[in-house]
Amino acid sequence: MQIGVPKETWPGELRVALVPQNAKKLIGRGFEITIESGAGLNAGFTDADYEEAGAAVSADRNAVLSNADLILRVRKPEVNEVSLLKSGAVTISFLDPFNEQALVESMASQGVVSISMEMIPRSTRAQKMDALSSQANLAGYVTIIQAAYHCPKIMPMMMTPAGTIAPSRVFVIGAGVAGLQAIATAKRLGARVEAFDTRPVVAEQVQSLGAKFVEIDLGEMGQTEQGYAKELTPEQLELQREGQKAVIAQSDVVVTTAQLFGRPAPVIVGRDMVESMKPGSVIVDMAVETGGNVEGSVLDQVTDINGVKVIGQGNLPSEVARNASDMYSNNLFNLVDEFWDDENKQLNLDPEDEIVEACVITRDGAVVNETIKNIYSGA
Numbered sequence: 235m236q237i238g239v240p241k242e243t244w245p246g247e248l249r250v251a252l253v254p255q256n257a258k259k260l261i262g263r264g265f266e267i268t269i270e271s272g273a274g275l276n277a278g279f280t281d282a283d284y285e286e287a288g289a290a291v292s293a294d295r296n297a298v299l300s301n302a303d304l305i306l307r308v309r310k311p312e313v314n315e316v317s318l319l320k321s322g323a324v325t326i327s328f329l330d331p332f333n334e335q336a337l338v339e340s341m342a343s344q345g346v347v348s349i350s351m352e353m354i355p356r357s358t359r360a361q362k363m364d365a366l367s368s369q370a371n372l373a374g375y376v377t378i379i380q381a382a383y384h385c386p387k388i389m390p391m392m393m394t395p396a397g398t399i400a401p402s403r404v405f406v407i408g409a410g411v412a413g414l415q416a417i418a419t420a421k422r423l424g425a426r427v428e429a430f431d432t433r434p435v436v437a438e439q440v441q442s443l444g445a446k447f448v449e450i451d452l453g454e455m456g457q458t459e460q461g462y463a464k465e466l467t468p469e470q471l472e473l474q475r476e477g478q479k480a481v482i483a484q485s486d487v488v489v490t491t492a493q494l495f496g497r498p499a500p501v502i503v504g505r506d507m508v509e510s511m512k513p514g515s516v517i518v519d520m521a522v523e524t525g526g527n528v529e530g531s532v533l534d535q536v537t538d539i540n541g542v543k544v545i546g547q548g549n550l551p552s553e554v555a556r557n558a559s560d561m562y563s564n565n566l567f568n569l570v571d572e573f574w575d576d577e578n579k580q581l582n583l584d585p586e587d588e589i590v591e592a593c594v595i596t597r598d599g600a601v602v603n604e605t606i607k608n609i610y611s612g613a
Contacts, residue, residue: 235579236266238302240295241273244309246534246548248276248555251306251327253563258287260567264579266290270298277559304581306566313337321345324581326566328352328365331595331606332496338606342596347583351565352495353593353603360589362568367411368561373550374415374491377518378404380553381487382423384536384543386514390424401426405481406445407502407527408491409436412520416489417445428481432466432474450477466500474502483510488517490527496609498525505529505539513541522546 237260239252250273252260257267267289271281281291292298299305299318307327311319313336319325322345329350331338341348351365361367381404382389391401404420406413409431417440420427427445431437437447452470466474482488482503488511493499499521508517508530519531530539531546538544551558573590575582583590583597595603601610 235264235303235581236268236301237304237306238298239267239269239273239306240298241270242308243312246552247309248552249308249559249562250274250277250279250555251308251559251563251566253277253559254279254283254287254289255560256563256567257284257289260570261288263571263574263576265304268292268298268301270295274559277555279559304570308562310334310337311341313340316340316344316346319344319346322347324349324583326351326569329595331603332609335610338595338601339610342599342601345599347597348595349569349593350595350603351593353595353605354565354569355589355592357588363565363572363589365562365565368565369551369558370410370412371415372554372558372561373520374412374417375419376550376553377412377416377489377520378419378423378487380545380547381489381516381518384545385487385516387486389420402486403428403484404487404489405429405448405478405485406489406491407431407478408493408520409433409440410491413489413491414439414443416491417443420487421445425487428485430474430478430481432470448477448481450474471500471502475504475507478502479507479510482507485511486515488515489520490517491520492527493521493524499527501525501527501529503528508539508542508544511542515541516543516545518545520550523548 269284269289269291271291271293284291296318303323305325310327310329324347326349331350354360354363387402389402392399402425404425404427406416406429409429417427417429421444428448429440429445430448440447452473492502517528519526519528521527522531522533528544531544533546533548536543536545573581573583595606601607
């Protein structure tokens, strides 16, 4: 089977879908790999690294795509490149199928089997393939590094002959994968950390990292089967805002991580809360790509609101592209390895398999994922 790895063309995307180490493993399993020239350069991998691993390097992007039986990439395919793909080819990437109906239907018409990495279920068996978690982990780290850079205060307490410096106060809203890593990173840097999540079940995890869990009574709450926070009612959102106000006002750094799977992010930090913070304070809005948690945040910009810096940078994992590529490539390798049929030399994507059922979006000329199909049909 021929694997094609094109260079990412999304603005600002520095990751690569396959690193040389995993290319070597796949070649050892009998795959042939062609990677577009320069695909790994921004993540620190040269063409020579891939050639040393046994892959072919080509400057002909169209050939990389049209000759491949399996295409590995980070970002979703471009609509104008779908016609280059073989009927029956398998493409694996982040796909955003909830918002990319034209692209998904184009791939179905082309006969392409598309796998969306966002749709990998959060189960024990699928954990090694869970790219959302692996990338969110790194994004949580990046938020604190960015906040530390932009904040005029140091993170740790420091005792000097000139006086004692109090530690910075960091408030993390949302204690999922990204939030927990943000908490851990801020604690390592010596900050005083508080955190809140709508799921009380994560309080113990927050406390185990040395942070204080902020208690806000929102009434009946919980999480989905996949471990995501359930959407709040308007009344619960207002209770959350009120409960957070005092903590935000005394914080030097606020990190927001609240996202709803397949839907716009909720606004949980209003402009009045931003303006209540001391000048020089920093807010990092991790949800800015899906609408933002912070009123006034702007994608890929640092906005100054009354002296408070609101960081709205998208694609945070790409800031640490080397590690992000390593982890994402491992996720892809584990996915391919899980379903590779050595005897027949093909991917055995059994429609009855729970992972396949969740993440395969198109196959046999149709949109087959029930969730996505129902959204497109308005059901």
